[in-house]
Amino acid sequence: MAYSFDPVYERFRKQAPPSFEGKAEPMEVEDWLKLVEAIFDHMELNDHQRVLCAAHLLKMDARIWWDVVKQTRDLNTMTWADFFQVGKTYYSAAILATRVDEFMTLVQGNLFITNYTQKFDRFARFAPKIVLTEAMRVQRYMRGLKHMIARDVKMTNAEVVSYAEVLDKALEAE
Template sequence: MAYGFEPVYEHFRKHTPPSFEGKADPMVAEDWLKSLEAIFDHMELNDHQRVSCAAHLLKLDARVWWDVVKQTRDLNTMTWIDFVHAFGRKYYSASVLATKVDDFVTLVQGNQSIADYAKKFDRLDRFAPKIVPTEAMWVQRFMRGIEPMISRDVKMTSA
């Protein structure tokens, strides 16, 4: 354990994060990730701290999965997004992933606020890393889904 992690983890545990046992229910997996991300955002943790804290909460089958991940990945360079993608590949069925990817590809702002659209976009983005593998492609896909008037205004202000 790296120096300085213990105090971070102790503070993290005071938020009573749930453990994850590796149940095959994708909603349980999604809820677990969301609950952790809320705590991580509140605590303003960096990627390494997020991955380390999350790993400490993996139990039973999820711990077995994590032990395999540790053997195949460099945890020193693993980002939180890397963790989320690996976790998603393990705990979301192919049909659920396909639905989430379709939802991402077809997402448009419509009548929702730009903030609500951005939240949905970010939530679905985690399921489609190959669709937007670069930041430029991510921005392009985001802009394609917002209302034309807003898109035009953004393009004008960024020119």
């Protein structure tokens, strides 16, 4: 465990990383992991330093979970990729399945394009096999758009190739 006199941990702490208390909401877990990983990348920490620093941020239920993980894993050989994967298993398969279902049924409805896109992107993280390619991502995104906007996007460019192009066309159509 990192101690207060550890210069790496002190540098890390100065970045004001958020703690993680252990809510089993996949988006919160993913957001926390990504935010902490960005700090690690900025600081150019090695795997061992990343694991130690991340473990220090775990509080309450997450700390209890980590104590169990420590009993079954060798922390001296654990990589950040291992920690990241273990972190993803923190939330249950049922919660993950719910997020995938929400992604599959997501439609624009009364949302503005920007709000729909934010939700789409957030939920897509939990269904990578459904949007495995750019074409699959575009197809799924288009399926959720309001009919009139989807029609306008198709009319402006019969061969929309990228997700970014679809988003631009949808914003124009709105």
